[in-house]
Every structure is written in structure tokens, then in C-alpha cells.
Amino acid sequence: MDWFSPVFPDFKFDWDSAAAILNHPFFQEPLLGLLLAAFSCSMLSVFVIMQRAVFAGPGTGCSFLAGLAFSYQFIPGLGGTEAMVWAVAGVFVLGMGWLTAFLNRSGWFTPDGAIGIILLGCLLLWFALSMGQEETSRVLIRYIFGESLEITVLDLGFLAGTVLLASGLTFFGYKALYIFLFDSPFAGALGFSPSRIHYLFFLILTLTLFITIKTAGIFLASAFLVLPGASARLMTSRLTRMVLLSIFLALISVLGGLALAVTYPVFSRPVFIVMVQLIFFLVILLGSMLKRNFSAPDHLDVAG
Amino acid sequence: MVHEYGRRSIPVRRESETLPRIRAPHAVDLQNVSVHQPGRPVLQNLDFYVREGDVLGIIGPEGGGKGTLLETIAGFLSPSRGKVHIYGSQPNGRLRRQLPVGYVSPFAPFPPDVPATVYEAVLMGTWGTGSWLPWSRKEHHLQTRYLLSMIRLDPLKDCPAHRLSPGRQQLIRIARALVIRPRLLLMDDSFRMLDAAGRSLVQELLNDQKAQYKLTVIITTPEGEWVRPVCDRMACLDKTLLWQTHISQVTPEILQDPCNHHPVRTRNGFHRSRKDRHTELPRAPKNPPPPRRPMQFWR
Numbered sequence: 236m237d238w239f240s241p242v243f244p245d246f247k248f249d250w251d252s253a254a255a256i257l258n259h260p261f262f263q264e265p266l267l268g269l270l271l272a273a274f275s276c277s278m279l280s281v282f283v284i285m286q287r288a289v290f291a292g293p294g295t296g297c298s299f300l301a302g303l304a305f306s307y308q309f310i311p312g313l314g315g316t317e318a319m320v321w322a323v324a325g326v327f328v329l330g331m332g333w334l335t336a337f338l339n340r341s342g343w344f345t346p347d348g349a350i351g352i353i354l355l356g357c358l359l360l361w362f363a364l365s366m367g368q369e370e371t372s373r374v375l376i377r378y379i380f381g382e383s384l385e386i387t388v389l390d391l392g393f394l395a396g397t398v399l400l401a402s403g404l405t406f407f408g409y410k411a412l413y414i415f416l417f418d419s420p421f422a423g424a425l426g427f428s429p430s431r432i433h434y435l436f437f438l439i440l441t442l443t444l445f446i447t448i449k450t451a452g453i454f455l456a457s458a459f460l461v462l463p464g465a466s467a468r469l470m471t472s473r474l475t476r477m478v479l480l481s482i483f484l485a486l487i488s489v490l491g492g493l494a495l496a497v498t499y500p501v502f503s504r505p506v507f508i509v510m511v512q513l514i515f516f517l518v519i520l521l522g523s524m525l526k527r528n529f530s531a532p533d534h535l536d537v538a539g
Numbered sequence: 540m541v542h543e544y545g546r547r548s549i550p551v552r553r554e555s556e557t558l559p560r561i562r563a564p565h566a567v568d569l570q571n572v573s574v575h576q577p578g579r580p581v582l583q584n585l586d587f588y589v590r591e592g593d594v595l596g597i598i599g600p601e602g603g604g605k606g607t608l609l610e611t612i613a614g615f616l617s618p619s620r621g622k623v624h625i626y627g628s629q630p631n632g633r634l635r636r637q638l639p640v641g642y643v644s645p646f647a648p649f650p651p652d653v654p655a656t657v658y659e660a661v662l663m664g665t666w667g668t669g670s671w672l673p674w675s676r677k678e679h680h681l682q683t684r685y686l687l688s689m690i691r692l693d694p695l696k697d698c699p700a701h702r703l704s705p706g707r708q709q710l711i712r713i714a715r716a717l718v719i720r721p722r723l724l725l726m727d728d729s730f731r732m733l734d735a736a737g738r739s740l741v742q743e744l745l746n747d748q749k750a751q752y753k754l755t756v757i758i759t760t761p762e763g764e765w766v767r768p769v770c771d772r773m774a775c776l777d778k779t780l781l782w783q784t785h786i787s788q789v790t791p792e793i794l795q796d797p798c799n800h801h802p803v804r805t806r807n808g809f810h811r812s813r814k815d816r817h818t819e820l821p822r823a824p825k826n827p828p829p830p831r832r833p834m835q836f837w838r
Contacts, residue, residue, distance in 0.1 A: 284652070285650075285652050285653045285654075287652060406672075406673060407671045407672075407673075408671075409673035410663075410666040410671070410673060411666075413653075413655075413663070414663050414666055416650070416652075416653045417649065417650065417653045417655050417660070417663065418644075418649070418663075420644045420647075421642070421644065421663070421712075421715070423615065423632075424613065424615075424635065424640075424641075424642035424644070424667075425635070425636070425664075425666060425667025426632040426633065426635050426636040426667045427632075427667065428632070468654070471654070472654040472655075472656060472699050473654060473656070473659075474654060474655070474659075475673075477654065
């Protein structure tokens with residue numbers, strides 16, 4: 236942990252206390268949950284950056300809050316259980332994800348434009364439904380930063396599912412997604428269906444975010460959905476390397492944030508976000524040096 | 540289909556159902572094709588074919604429907620009337636993968652947000668025929684390297700594709716369409732961004748591919764001079780096919796104003812029948828006699 240010392244001079248990592256914490260089952264599950272969330276979000280972040288849908292995290296977060304407020308308002312009154320509340324909220328969030336994809340695919344709005352419209356509507360719905368409902372508001376505000384320490388085994392299962400989903404999309408949909416993002420008309424000419432790829436990507440993204448927000452919170456999910464991919468984009472021009480670098484940077488952020496949280500008495504979840512930001516700005520500072528390897532040789536006239 | 544004969548209804552089989560399916564001799568066959576977009580016709584009564592191995596250049600004014608014609612042939616658009624056949628089958632995504640069909644869209648710059656090297660941009664052309672796994676076959680890599688050397692971009696294969704000039708990006712698009720060794724190549728205004736050196740490179744590339752296998756090419760362009768060296772035949776399209784002829788019949792005067800100088804004059808502007816579509820007819824007189832007045836019986 237000496238690599239921390241230039242940034243944090245007083246930093247001295249306490250291995251014993253860290254080991255004691257990590258041995259505690261109460262802490263193992265949140266850590267595993269965070270690692271899984273970081274893994275799936277950072278894998279998708281590469282495609283989010285290329286799709287220019289960087290507000291997908293806050294947008295899905297708002298639809299999450301609105302959907303949950305809607306569910307808490309109506310489902311318990313109809314005799315629904317907690318599982319039904321979550322199911323209705325999930326359907327609401329997926330519906331909003333589909334609507335975002337539709338607005339973008341129809342050519343009326345850019346991805347971020349479509350997300351902005353949905354975000355605003357959901358934000359207003361959330362306010363309207365939570366107005367005067369103190370209990371509901373208190374429950375919903377927890378999901379802004381997330382309740383990592385309350386992660387259950389079922390949540391871990393869902394998070395593992397998102398990892399499988401994101402990995403499956405990246406591995407088996409690599410060619411289709413890559414060529415769709417690079418040249419959509421040519422993807423159609425090759426026999427792919429650009430519309431199907433577009434809607435599938437948005438639905439998988441929304442589902443992953445829904446599960447991640449439930450455990451890690453809106454801020455953390457949004458940060459992991461943008462910053463690792465953006466950092467990796469600055470470091471390399473190859474998609475495969477971008478995906479691997481993005482995952483690596485996200486996992487490093489979680490572990491680095493954990494180290495800081497163990498050493499200093501700070502609120503742990505913002506520390507993870509600060510770590511991702513820190514890595515991003517470090518990459519920007521070192522960007523010119525790292526990109527040198529991927530530019531054209533000087534003796535060749537690239538531009539014409 | 541059921542015909543009534545008295546009380547009994549006898550099923551009548553169509554001729555096409557009883558006879559074995561005969562493979563069409565032509566690469567592309569359009570039968571009385573019309574395409575309409577909301578509020579206006581884009582193509583009307585197109586009736587022509589392209590022989591296998593031919594390079595057909597289609598010239599005509601902007602907005603004459605050249606791009607729409609290629610999109611209809613590729614199967615992206617459905618004709619509102621008539622039939623389109625590629626090697627005897629109706630075009631769709633499956634046929635485009637099976638044949639395969641190469642398509643070069645009009646120039647649009649590669650997006651800077653999506654990282655792809657020159658090598659990857661060309662290799663992408665093989666991804667429609669391969670498996671779902673994220674790697675490509677060895678022969679695809681070999682073909683990619685070969686085509687990159689043909690278009691003289693092998694020294695730049697590791698450069699980001701979006702950083703190249705528009706002409707070189709267009710060369711990448713053409714190589715990308717050829718990397719799968721298509722039987723039919725559709726090039727929609729692909730020569731626009733190319734300079735003279737680039738056009739000669741494409742000519743060299745097409746001749747090289749044609750020497751290796753039977754490649755049929757349809758090229759659309761507003762400037763006939765650009766594509767003349769690579770074409771076997773040439774046609775003029777302005778919502779309908781004005782003429783089609785062998786390249787030797789196309790003079791510089793015709794290329795300057797292709798809509799008003801017809802090398803082949805057909806009745807009513809169309810080919811008279813499918814049989815004589817390639818028949819060279821004498822040019823119509825410039826000052827036709829005035830139409831005869833109808834007889835007036837009441838005098």
C-alpha cells in the first residue's frame with residue numbers, strides 16, 4: 236500500500252484491522268456486492284461512453300425512485316407483498332428504459348436527450364408521489380447512496396446475474412454491438428438488425444442499473460457506469476483493451492476506497508466514487524503519455 | 540387457388556409449383572419495379588437486369604433515385620410494385636449473409652467516439668458471416684491484410700480509422716465490403732470522396748477481385764467520368780431508367796448531359812420488352828413531326 240503515500244502522506248494501512256473486518260461475514264457480503272456491481276457497470280460503461288448515453292445512470296436512478304414511489308403508493312393498498320412492490324418498480328423502470336430507447340431510435344433525440352426527458356418526468360413523478368409521505372421518502376432517499384451493508388444473499392444472486400448478463404452481452408454480442416456503434420447502416424447491410432441491438436442494449440443496461448442501484452445506490456452506479464469506461468477510452472484505442480481496463484480500474488477503485496475507508500473514519504460509499512474520479516483525473520494528466528503509443532507514426536501522412 | 544367446375548372444386552396448381560425451380564441466369568433482375576415514398580414516387584417502372592460478372596455504372600441527376608434503387612436491390616426497402624431478385628431470390632438479411640452481398644453506403648465519417656483501428660474497420664466486414672464468438676477466422680485475417688495492402692493502407696493498420704482523411708476512410712469502406720468476397724457489390728456514390736489516385740486504386744482493386752472470382756458490381760454516381768474506367772455497361776436513371784448500354788457506346792457528350800443525350804432511344808422512354816432491353820435502336824429525330832389533328836366528321 237506504499238503507492239498511496241504520495242497522494243495521502245499520513246496513510247498507513249492497518250493490515251490487521253482490515254483482515255479482521257474482511258473475516259467478518261457482515262462485511263464480506265457488501266464487499267462482494269460492491270465488487271460485482273463495479274464489475275458489471277464498468278463492463279457496460281465502455282458501450283455507454285461510445286453510445287453517448289452517459290446520463291443513463293441518473294436517468295435510471297430517477298425512474299427507479301419514481302417507480303418505487305408509485306409501487307409503495309398503490310401496491311400495499313391492493314394487498315401486494317414487498318416482492319410485488321419490487322416487481323412493479325422493476326417493470327416501471329424497464330418500461331422507462333424501453334421508452335428512452337424508442338425516443339432515441341426514432342431519431343428525434345440523442346441518447347442523452349431522450350434520457351433527459353425521461354429523467355425530468357420521473358423526477359416530477361417521484362416528488363409528486365412522495366409529497367407528504369415521510370416514510371416513503373425516508374425509504375427512497377436511502378437508495379441515493381445505497382444500503383451496501385444490507386445486501387442479502389438474494390441481492391448477491393441478482394448482482395451475479397447482472398455480471399453474467401453484462402459478460403454475455405460483451406462476449407457474444409461483441410461483434411454486433413461494436414459494428415452497430417461504429418457504423419449502424421453497415422451493420423444492417425451485414426444482416427444484423429440495428430433496432431434489435433439497440434433495444435436489447437438499453438434493456439440490459441436498464442436491468443443492470445436497476446439491480447445495481449438497489450444495492451449500491453444511484454451515485455455509485457452512475458459513477459461506475461461512466462468513469463471507468465471514460466478513463467479506459469483515454470488510455471487505449473482498442474475495444475477489448477478498453478473493456479479489460481475499465482473492469483480493472485473499477486475493481487481497483489473499490490479496493491482502494493476500501494483501504495481508505497478502513498484507515499480513515501470516513502463515509503465509505505462516497506470514498507469509492509472519489510477513488511473512481513481520482514483515477515479518471517490521473518488518467519487525464521497522464522493521457523498524452525499513454526496515447527502516444529496508439530497514434531500514427533510521425534513519418535506517415537495520416538490526414539491525406 | 541381453387542376453380543369451380545360445376546359442383547366440384549378442383550385445386551389448380553400454378554406452373555411454378557409443378558416445375559422445378561430454375562436458377563435465374565442474372566445476378567440482379569428487376570421486373571417492373573416502382574418505389575414510392577410518402578407523397579411521391581421515387582422510382583417508376585424499372586425493368587432491367589444485370590448479368591453475372593458485369594460492372595454496371597448508374598449515372599443520373601441528384602435525387603433521381605439512384606440510392607433508393609441500390610437500397611431496394613439490397614433489400615433495405617421493399618418495392619411498392621414489381622419484383623426484385625438477386626440470383627433468383629428475393630433480397631433480405633439472410634440472403635445478404637449467404638451470398639454474400641457487399642454494400643458501400645454513401646460517405647459518412649467514422650465516429651470518433653467508437654475506437655477502431657484501420658485493420659479492425661476492414662475486418663468488420665467479415666463479422667456478418669462468422670460466428671457469435673468475438674474473434675475472427677484465420678482466412679478473414681489473411682483477406683483483410685491482403686486488401687489493406689491493395690489499398691496501400693497496411694502501414695496505417697494500427698491507426699484509429701476516424702483520424703484518416705475522408706478519401707482513405709472511403710477506401711476502407713470499399714475494402715470492408717470486399718473482404719467477404721461478395722458475389723454482388725453495391726456501391727452507392729462511393730467515388731465522391733476519392734481523388735484520382737484513390738479512384739485508380741479502386742479500379743485496380745475491382746479488377747483484381749474480378750480476376751479472382753465472378754464479382755458483379757453496381758455503382759451509382761452523379762459523375763459518369765469517375766466510374767467509366769471500371770464499368771462494362773452504363774445506365775442513366777432519373778426516377779425511371781432512361782437508357783442502358785455498353786460502355787463503348789457512351790461518349791463524353793452523353794456523360795456531360797446523360798438525361799438529354801440518349802445512346803439508345805426506346806419507345807416511351809422504357810425498354811419495349813424484356814427481350815430487347817439491350818437492343819440498340821436508332822436515335823429519335825430531334826424535330827418530330829407535329830401530331831396529326833383528329834378528323835372532323837361534322838364538316
